[in-house]
Amino acid sequence: MFPIARNSVLRAARSQIFPSRALNQPTASALARLLSTLAVLEQRNGKLQNSSLAAIAAAQKLGGSVTGFVAGSGVKASAAAEAAKIKGLEKVVAVDNDAYEKGLPENYAPLLVENVKNGGYSHVIAAHSAFGKSLLPRVAALLDVQQVSDITKIESEDTFVRPIYAGNAILTVQSTDSTKVITVRGTAFQGTETEGGSAEIVDGADPNAPAQVEWVSEELAKSERPDLGTASRVVTGGRGLKSKEEFDRVMLPLADALGAAIGASRAAVDSGFADNSLQVGQTGKNVAPELYLCAGVSGAIQHLAGMKDSKVIAAINKDGDAPIFQVADVGLVGDLFDKVPELTEKLKQA
Numbered sequence: 213m214f215p216i217a218r219n220s221v222l223r224a225a226r227s228q229i230f231p232s233r234a235l236n237q238p239t240a241s242a243l244a245r246l247l248s249t250l251a252v253l254e255q256r257n258g259k260l261q262n263s264s265l266a267a268i269a270a271a272q273k274l275g276g277s278v279t280g281f282v283a284g285s286g287v288k289a290s291a292a293a294e295a296a297k298i299k300g301l302e303k304v305v306a307v308d309n310d311a312y313e314k315g316l317p318e319n320y321a322p323l324l325v326e327n328v329k330n331g332g333y334s335h336v337i338a339a340h341s342a343f344g345k346s347l348l349p350r351v352a353a354l355l356d357v358q359q360v361s362d363i364t365k366i367e368s369e370d371t372f373v374r375p376i377y378a379g380n381a382i383l384t385v386q387s388t389d390s391t392k393v394i395t396v397r398g399t400a401f402q403g404t405e406t407e408g409g410s411a412e413i414v415d416g417a418d419p420n421a422p423a424q425v426e427w428v429s430e431e432l433a434k435s436e437r438p439d440l441g442t443a444s445r446v447v448t449g450g451r452g453l454k455s456k457e458e459f460d461r462v463m464l465p466l467a468d469a470l471g472a473a474i475g476a477s478r479a480a481v482d483s484g485f486a487d488n489s490l491q492v493g494q495t496g497k498n499v500a501p502e503l504y505l506c507a508g509v510s511g512a513i514q515h516l517a518g519m520k521d522s523k524v525i526a527a528i529n530k531d532g533d534a535p536i537f538q539v540a541d542v543g544l545v546g547d548l549f550d551k552v553p554e555l556t557e558k559l560k561q562a
Contacts, residue, residue: 246276246334247274247275247276247277247334247335247369248276248277248279248331248332248333248334248335249271249274249276249277249278249279249333249334249335249336249337250279250280250281250305250327250328250331250333250335250336250337251264251267251268251270251271251278251279251280251281251301251337251338252264252267252281252324252336252337252338252344252347252348253267253268253280253281253282253291253295253304254315254338254339254341254343254344255282255284255287255290255291258284258285258286258287258289258290258291259290259291259294260282260291260294260295261341261343262398262439262441262442263339263341263343263344263398263441264280264295264339265298265402265404265406266339266396266397266398266400266401266402266404267337267338267339267344267396267401268280268298268300268301268404269401269402269403269404270337270363270366270394270396270401271300271335271337272300272404273366273401274335274366274369275369276334277302277303278300278301278302279301279302279303279304279305279331279333280292280295280298280301280303280304280305280411281304281305281306281324281327281416282295282304282305282306282307283306283307283308283309283312283320283323283416284307284308284309284310284312284313284315285308285309285310285312285313286308287306287307287308288306288308288413288415291306292304292306292413293413295411296409296410296411296412296413297406297407297408297409297410297411298404298405298406298409298411299404299405299406299407299408299409300404300405300409301409301411302411302412303411303412303413303414304411304412304413304414305327305331305414305415305416306413306414306415306416307323307327307415307416307417307418308415309418309420311420311423314427315343315347316423316425316427317346317347317350318350318423318424318425319421319422319423319424320347321347321350321351321354322354322419322421323416323418323419323421324336324347324351325351325354325355326417326418326419327416327417328351328355328391330416330417333391334369334390334391334392335369335391335392335393335394336348336351336391336392336393336394337394337395337396338394338395338396339395339396339398340361340362340395340396340397340398340498341398344395345361345395348393348394348395351393352393355391355393357387357389357390357391357392357393358387358389358393359393359394359395360372360374360385360387360392360393360394360395361374361394361395362374362375362395362396362397363385363394363395363396363397363400364396364397364400365400367384369392370386370387370388370392371384371385371386371387372384372385372386372387372394373385375517378494378513378514378516378517379494379513379516379517379520380513397498398441398498399498399499399500399521400521402500435474437467437468437472437473437474438471438472438473439473440473440474440475440489440490440492440497440499441497441498441499443472443473443499443501444501444502444503445470445471445472445473445501445502445503445505446472446473446474446475446492446499446501446503446504446505446519446522447463447466447467447470447472447473447474447475447505447506447507448474448475448476448477448492448504448505448506448507448509448519449462449463449474449475449476449477449480449485449486449506449507449508449509450476450477450479450480450506450507450508450509450510451477451479451480451483451485451508451509451510452507452508452509452510452529452530452548453480453485453507453508453548455485456484456485456486458549459476459480459485459486462507462548462549462552462553463507463552465553465556466505466507466552466555466556466559469556469559469560470503470505470559472501472503472505473501474486474490475490475491475492475497475499475506475519476490476491476492477491477492477493477506477509477510477512477515478491478493478495478496478512478514478515479510479512480508481496492515492518492519493512493514493515493516493517493518493519494513494514494515494517494518495514496518497518498517498518498519498521499518499519499522500519500521500522500523501522501523502522502523502524503522503523503524503526504519504522504524504525504526505526505527505528506519506525506526506527506528506536507527507528507529507548507551507552508528508529508548509527509529509536510529510531510534510535510536511527511534511535511536511537511538511539512535513535516535516536516539520539524541524542525539525540525541525542526540526541526542526543526544527540527542527543527544528543528544528546528548528551528552528555529543529544529545529548530545530546530547530548531545532545
């Protein structure tokens with residue numbers, strides 16, 4: 213018993229001498245110096261995608277050094293140079309190779325793992341976009357660690373918060389892996405300053421891993437309206453619009469009057485009212501605009517999971533008991549075929 217008592221006395225004495233430091237525990241500032249995060253940046257045709265800013269914002273919340281990583285055709289002079297101006301990045305690792313231009317995960321994952329090992333990073337972070345969701349699980353498997361997906365909050369360097377069950381429950385996860393592989397929800401990490409930085413651009417390692425797939429082609433829906441994922445105003449139509457013709461007749465003029473992006477519920481997409489690229493919800497896009505105005509949307513939990521972080525939610529529905537009114541800041545009970553055109557006309561006059 214004596215050694216235990218003596219250790220207790222010594223522990224008490226040390227805590228009085230160093231009151232701000234727990235015994236054998238590093239301070240927060242000391243821990244931050246040990247952290248080093250690699251933020252995976254997504255680019256298209258040499259231009260950084262907005263999803264990359266969320267990865268950088270999350271990396272900065274962790275503390276420690278933050279390095280950006282980008283690969284593709286001619287990226288050193290384009291996407292990497294753009295990333296170097298982002299405030300908070302200390303360095304940008306760039307791999308200039310046409311083979312990585314389309315971000316195919318089959319050969320991009322070995323490339324990323326090679327650079328993670330070379331840099332000895334404690335965290336690897338990417339946005340929870342189509343790019344990040346296809347790439348990082350492969351990276352985690354190659355590193356033999358578990359991925360933490362779609363986080364909305366960082367509690368500490370090893371503890372993260374993420375929604376489950378379509379946002380009906382919140383899970384706090386602690387990772388004991390030496391390298392944390394994380395995807396972040398873009399709407400939860402914002403505020404990155406895109407000017408004022410002066411990061412160094414360095415060449416990354418290129419293992420020239422062979423790709424098991426070949427890029428054939430892509431078909432992109434083009435629109436002059438704002439991008440749904442980043443728009444400050446979003447107008448969304450649901451199944452209550454009854455047909456594609458009515459969806460276009462009622463919702464498109466409202467979106468034009470507001471200068472808003474167009475969205476749709478899954479029910480509207482499944483019914484053929486709108487393209488699936490416009491779907492908002494758990495299996496669609498997550499949005500957090502300043503204004504989210506929806507009409508004919510009942511408010512299923514899967515839809516709420518994709519838009520409940522919006523700053524102001526306005527809803528129009530003829531059913532006063534619709535679940536959407538439980539989260540709406542402004543609600544109008546009425547026939548959308550009367551109310552939406554009336555609102556559109558008043559907006560045009562204003």
